[in-house]
Amino acid sequence: MSVKTLQIDGKMITGSDGDSIFTVAWEHGIHIPRLCHIGGISDVGACRLCLVEVEGQRRLQASCLTPVQEGMVVHTDTERLRAQRKLIVELLMAERNHVCAVCVANGACELQDLAMRLGVDHVRVRYRFPSLPVDLTHERFGMDHNRCILCTRCVRVCDEVEGAHTWDVAGRGAGCRVITDMGQPWGQSDTCTSCGKCVQVCPTGALFSKGKTVAEMEKDRGFLKYIVTAREKGQWIG
Amino acid sequence: MDRLGSKPRLATIWLGGCSGCHMSFLDLDERLIDLAGRVELVASPISDYKDFPHADITLVEGAVANEEHLTHVREVRKKTRILISFGDCAITGNVTALRNAFRVDDVLNRAYRETAAVVVGIPSGNHVVPKLLPRVRPVHEVVHVDYYLPGCPPPADAIWQLVLELLDGQQPAGDVRRFG
Numbered sequence: 001m002s003v004k005t006l007q008i009d010g011k012m013i014t015g016s017d018g019d020s021i022f023t024v025a026w027e028h029g030i031h032i033p034r035l036c037h038i039g040g041i042s043d044v045g046a047c048r049l050c051l052v053e054v055e056g057q058r059r060l061q062a063s064c065l066t067p068v069q070e071g072m073v074v075h076t077d078t079e080r081l082r083a084q085r086k087l088i089v090e091l092l093m094a095e096r097n098h099v100c101a102v103c104v105a106n107g108a109c110e111l112q113d114l115a116m117r118l119g120v121d122h123v124r125v126r127y128r129f130p131s132l133p134v135d136l137t138h139e140r141f142g143m144d145h146n147r148c149i150l151c152t153r154c155v156r157v158c159d160e161v162e163g164a165h166t167w168d169v170a171g172r173g174a175g176c177r178v179i180t181d182m183g184q185p186w187g188q189s190d191t192c193t194s195c196g197k198c199v200q201v202c203p204t205g206a207l208f209s210k211g212k213t214v215a216e217m218e219k220d221r222g223f224l225k226y227i228v229t230a231r232e233k234g235q236w237i238g
Numbered sequence: 239m240d241r242l243g244s245k246p247r248l249a250t251i252w253l254g255g256c257s258g259c260h261m262s263f264l265d266l267d268e269r270l271i272d273l274a275g276r277v278e279l280v281a282s283p284i285s286d287y288k289d290f291p292h293a294d295i296t297l298v299e300g301a302v303a304n305e306e307h308l309t310h311v312r313e314v315r316k317k318t319r320i321l322i323s324f325g326d327c328a329i330t331g332n333v334t335a336l337r338n339a340f341r342v343d344d345v346l347n348r349a350y351r352e353t354a355a356v357v358v359g360i361p362s363g364n365h366v367v368p369k370l371l372p373r374v375r376p377v378h379e380v381v382h383v384d385y386y387l388p389g390c391p392p393p394a395d396a397i398w399q400l401v402l403e404l405l406d407g408q409q410p411a412g413d414v415r416r417f418g
């Protein structure tokens with residue numbers, strides 16, 4: 001495998017050909033923020049939090065989708081990027097109803113943590129306060145559209161790892177939602193195997209196990225690494 | 239940052255919130271004694287006043303949920319040098335704004351007719367209880383806010399840090415606590 005040498009935040013770094021800037025940066029301790037990326041499944045560039053500046057390119061690049069190239073000079077933490085990321089988080093919070101104090105994921109939520117890390121102490125855009133449903137028809141799990149950020153991690157893990165493809169995305173713009181099967185209630189899905197992978201990868205309180213109340217829903221993402229290692233190396237090791 | 243006088247005037251007000259932020263303020267415990275020596279407390283939810291007095295610093299708990307909150311917070315803003323949005327209800331609307339997904343009439347009917355054992359009418363805008371606004375609003379949507387203290391409630395240590403920084407005339411460090 002050929003190796004590429006590039007500069008990220010002033011550090012000379014090498015990465016394998018085909019790896020994304022995001023992956024190579026994280027391997028070297030540079031933790032670019034992200035919400036839709038999760039190791040072990042494909043990347044789609046849905047959240048735009050991983051945007052970086054690449055010298056010589058005017059537009060910001062989603063680092064999870066941009067492969068490393070020889071001689072690239074990348075900046076991951078500039079004033080401009082911090083401002084962009086802050087605004088993205090504020091837009092996510094304003095788009096649905098995020099009431100952390102009464103959320104199952106309070107204290108264990110990637111959106112909430114990121115807001116804190118980026119210094120979001122209030123939201124400058126107007127909250128939309130949409131009226132959204134909660135699907136509690138599944139025997140073991142619940143789906144609360146109020147907390148969904150449309151990262152599509154659930155869609156990808158269910159398709160790529162579980163092979164069920166229960167989840168998909170329907171609608172456009174403000175009407176965009178994740179759906180189960182052809183839009184039936186989750187509990188009536190013919191494809192869902194009740195494996196729970198979507199619940200574990202969901203970064204927010206949108207997908208949760210039933211019976212969990214405020215601040216009780218902690219996710220366990222360890223399984224993903226385990227399965228991916230098994231696939232790639234043919235070994236069941238963690 | 240402007241220096242405040244030798245005994246700055248501190249006020250706290252309570253709009254649409256559960257008073258949890260004020261409870262957290264009381265959790266300053268023995269630090270309240272230090273604070274009492276350094277400020278003059280000119281208004282609080284348990285003090286009587288007809289007109290809001292002039293204040294150097296005002297902590298605003300709660301969201302703007304009814305007409306009285308709206309007029310009150312506007313007057314407070316005019317008479318306050320440094321206004322702090324105090325806690326998640328003030329900053330995001332939080333639990334107080336859960337009703338925003340519904341129409342006000344539906345919310346009132348639900349609470350005072352459909353689920354009431356004895357129906358005595360709807361207490362909103364009847365000259366005793368102020369009328370609910372169509373939509374609960376965060377404080378910074380209606381008046382200018384100088385600083386934000388997130389949390390439900392904000393921890394006492396966070397309150398103390400910000401208040402001390404302001405009293406010492408320092409630019410607040412801006413360590414952000416998480417929502418919730």
Ligand code: SF4
Pocket residue numbers: 097098099100101103104105106107109110111112147204205206418
């Ligand atoms: S999903 Fe996260 S950000 Fe949204 S309300 Fe729950 S804890 Fe807060």
Ligand code: SF4
Pocket residue numbers: 157158162164165166167191192193194195196197198199
């Ligand atoms: S529980 Fe498993 S099969 Fe069912 S929707 Fe989630 S990931 Fe897909």
Ligand code: SF4
Pocket residue numbers: 147148149150151152153154155178198201202203204206207
């Ligand atoms: S339900 Fe969770 S994992 Fe699925 S798109 Fe929404 S936030 Fe992402």
Ligand code: FES
Pocket residue numbers: 033034035036037044045046047048049050051062063064065
């Ligand atoms: S992590 Fe790259 S766009 Fe979401």
